[in-house]
Amino acid sequence: MANAANAPRQKVVISTRVDKVSTGARLTSSFRATIAVIVALIMLIPVAWMAMTAFKTRPDAVAVPPKVFFEPSFEGFVSLLTSRRQLTNDEIAVYQQRTDLGWADQIALIRGQAITGPSAFPRQLLNSLIISGVSTVFSVGFGVLSAYAFSRFPVPGKDDLLFFILSQRMLPPVVVTIPIFLMYRQVGLHDTHIGMVLLYTAFNLSFSVWLLKGFIDEIPREYEEAAMVDGYTRLQAFRKIVLPQATTGIAATTVFSLIFSWNEYAFALMLTSDAARTAPPSIPLVLGTGGIEWAAIAAGSLAFLIPVVIITFLLRRHLLRGVTFGAIRKG
Amino acid sequence: MRYVNSSNVKGRPVSQVNAQRGLSSRQETVPPAGRRQLSDMRIVQLFILPTIILLILMNIFPLIYSLFLSFTNYSVISSDPPVWVGLENYTHILSDPDFWHNFATTGTYALLSVSLQTIVGFALAMLLRSKFTGSGIITTLVLVPMMLSPIVVAVFWRLIFNPSFGILNPILGFTDINTSPEWLGDPALALWAIVIVDVWQWSPFVMLLCLAGLSAIPEYLYEAAAIDRASAWFQFRRITLPQVMPLLLIAVLFRTIEAFKQFDLVQGLTFGGPGDATETVSVELYRLAFQGQFETGLSSALAYIVLVVIIAISNLYIRALNRLREG
Numbered sequence: 257m258a259n260a261a262n263a264p265r266q267k268v269v270i271s272t273r274v275d276k277v278s279t280g281a282r283l284t285s286s287f288r289a290t291i292a293v294i295v296a297l298i299m300l301i302p303v304a305w306m307a308m309t310a311f312k313t314r315p316d317a318v319a320v321p322p323k324v325f326f327e328p329s330f331e332g333f334v335s336l337l338t339s340r341r342q343l344t345n346d347e348i349a350v351y352q353q354r355t356d357l358g359w360a361d362q363i364a365l366i367r368g369q370a371i372t373g374p375s376a377f378p379r380q381l382l383n384s385l386i387i388s389g390v391s392t393v394f395s396v397g398f399g400v401l402s403a404y405a406f407s408r409f410p411v412p413g414k415d416d417l418l419f420f421i422l423s424q425r426m427l428p429p430v431v432v433t434i435p436i437f438l439m440y441r442q443v444g445l446h447d448t449h450i451g452m453v454l455l456y457t458a459f460n461l462s463f464s465v466w467l468l469k470g471f472i473d474e475i476p477r478e479y480e481e482a483a484m485v486d487g488y489t490r491l492q493a494f495r496k497i498v499l500p501q502a503t504t505g506i507a508a509t510t511v512f513s514l515i516f517s518w519n520e521y522a523f524a525l526m527l528t529s530d531a532a533r534t535a536p537p538s539i540p541l542v543l544g545t546g547g548i549e550w551a552a553i554a555a556g557s558l559a560f561l562i563p564v565v566i567i568t569f570l571l572r573r574h575l576l577r578g579v580t581f582g583a584i585r586k587g
Numbered sequence: 588m589r590y591v592n593s594s595n596v597k598g599r600p601v602s603q604v605n606a607q608r609g610l611s612s613r614q615e616t617v618p619p620a621g622r623r624q625l626s627d628m629r630i631v632q633l634f635i636l637p638t639i640i641l642l643i644l645m646n647i648f649p650l651i652y653s654l655f656l657s658f659t660n661y662s663v664i665s666s667d668p669p670v671w672v673g674l675e676n677y678t679h680i681l682s683d684p685d686f687w688h689n690f691a692t693t694g695t696y697a698l699l700s701v702s703l704q705t706i707v708g709f710a711l712a713m714l715l716r717s718k719f720t721g722s723g724i725i726t727t728l729v730l731v732p733m734m735l736s737p738i739v740v741a742v743f744w745r746l747i748f749n750p751s752f753g754i755l756n757p758i759l760g761f762t763d764i765n766t767s768p769e770w771l772g773d774p775a776l777a778l779w780a781i782v783i784v785d786v787w788q789w790s791p792f793v794m795l796l797c798l799a800g801l802s803a804i805p806e807y808l809y810e811a812a813a814i815d816r817a818s819a820w821f822q823f824r825r826i827t828l829p830q831v832m833p834l835l836l837i838a839v840l841f842r843t844i845e846a847f848k849q850f851d852l853v854q855g856l857t858f859g860g861p862g863d864a865t866e867t868v869s870v871e872l873y874r875l876a877f878q879g880q881f882e883t884g885l886s887s888a889l890a891y892i893v894l895v896v897i898i899a900i901s902n903l904y905i906r907a908l909n910r911l912r913e914g
Contacts, residue, residue: 554743
């Protein structure tokens with residue numbers, strides 16, 4: 257057949273038919289897959305180690321050599337979430353007789369401690385949640401409006417304005433913080449929720465305008481124009497046509513904005529001290545009686561990371577857009 | 588204030604004024620069916636207004652304020668009002684070898700971490716390029732580090748680097764505590780430790796961009812090359828590399844900007860120590876402004892110098908982005 261004469265002398269490396277691909281190429285591909293799996297596992301060792309440490313007891317966490325197998329314990333979480341006091345030997349004996357102790361009390365008692373109340377950490381986690389939640393609502397809300405205006409109308413000086421908005425994101429936090437610190441101290445916004453919400457909203461707005469503009473650019477103008485011919489006003493067309501079409505984009509922007517403010521450290525370190533302190537600046541400072549409580553720190557980090565990891569999986573299709581400010585779409 | 592107002596009216600392009608007139612006249616002649624309608628121009632203004640106000644309030648005003656402060660000897664903790672000292676802060680910074688040391692540290696750090704990330708990230712992308720069973724999950728798993736909070740990452744790496752109970756040294760084969768490297772305590776190693784963590788966290792970012800570039804390469808280029816019996820190296824050099832280059836450039840520029848800003852990792856891992864071995868500009872800036880003497884004026888001047896450097900790099904970055912959008 258003519259087919260045989262025309263057959264390429266080169267080995268077939270890519271084909272939709274499995275039997276046409278040479279054995280060598282198939283071996284290379286499975287070899288590559290194995291390497292990829294190994295690399296991925298190696299990269300996750302640090303996270304896995306932290307997750308393991310979170311469930312270790314205090315002596316296990318600092319054992320030499322490091323313990324890979326250990327008896328899991330919630331001691332780290334208990335020391336993270338509670339403040340405790342050391343009991344005297346007599347008191348320990350009394351406590352051991354008691355039957356009304358909860359499981360957290362019993363874990364604390366193993367180390368001869370009694371729980372006196374919750375620690376600052378739950379409140380800081382709540383602060384993180386409130387501040388990142390509220391600022392995300394505002395930055396995505398304002399972002400959607402501006403993105404629509406920039407996407408559909410000839411705004412004077414549009415390109416300059418857009419790049420100016422983006423460049424705000426490039427500044428090191430410390431540079432911006434010095435004047436904001438002075439400003440906040442003047443108007444009494446230092447260490448307040450409102451101050452942090454304002455700052456994070458402004459900080460994330462540049463990001464959300466850019467990301468959302470990309471998503472709105474993709475919605476055909478004709479949809480709104482058709483609706484307006486049918487008697488919708490511009491605002492109605494925006495609300496009933498554009499917003500529903502942009503749902504995916506809005507959701508992705510919301511989640512990215514949430515992660516950014518949830519993870520933010522520098523601003524929170526410099527502009528909060530107690531009342532509005534978020535979790536990131538305090539995680540490195542979880543100190544127990546006598547030295548660093550690694551199990552507690554790991555527990556705090558784990559509690560802080562789990563939502564982000566889950567979100568990463570949900571967001572994986574939009575990651576590329578998100579981390580490049582919407583500039584690059586999936587090719 | 589008056590100047591701003593008048594410039595607004597006079598500086599407005601003629602076409603825009605015409606457009607507005609055109610719109611309003613159309614509204615008068617063709618009233619929408621019984622509804623009060625906002626003109627498009629009005630909608631644009633309303634929609635952009637919150638963004639602009641917030642930017643002016645939280646970005647522009649603070650920057651102008653700190654420009655003023657950078658020419659004064661003001662300190663947050665003293666009750667004296669700012670006194671104008673001219674360029675003294677700037678000349679002080681530019682003639683002090685300590686500050687040059689900070690800049691050198693930042694530069695070394697940026698160079699090391701960005702080049703390593705580029706290599707590792709590109710290699711990862713080549714590895715994960717072709718699909719196999721479970722490649723989606725693996726890719727997402729590799730991407731997890733870059734979504735984590737840098738300060739939390741720094742904290743758990745501190746546990747890993749620990750010379751007595753950390754796991755890095757045993758993994759690397761150092762079992763004797765007395766001879767094993769002290770990653771964060773040794774001035775020669777501390778910067779490398781930060782580079783390692785940064786590479787671990789951000790290589791996936793480079794990988795993500797490279798993967799996007801790789802997946803956009805049309806298959807027929809490789810087929811054509813295969814017909815011409817081009818070697819694998821030739822295909823890589825002449826097809827893969829040039830096609831990925833624009834995205835790789837974006838990744839490199841973005842990471843360079845971030846490396847110059849580096850604060851969280853250093854603060855979490857070494858606090859700039861040991862000595863001043865890992866004191867990057869951002870950390871020095873933080874110390875100057877918020878610790879010790881609270882030298883607000885001096886730190887504002889340093890902040891402005893950093894600002895100029897960052898703006899220069901971001902300009903390159905934005906230009907690269909623009910070229911990519913157009914091309």
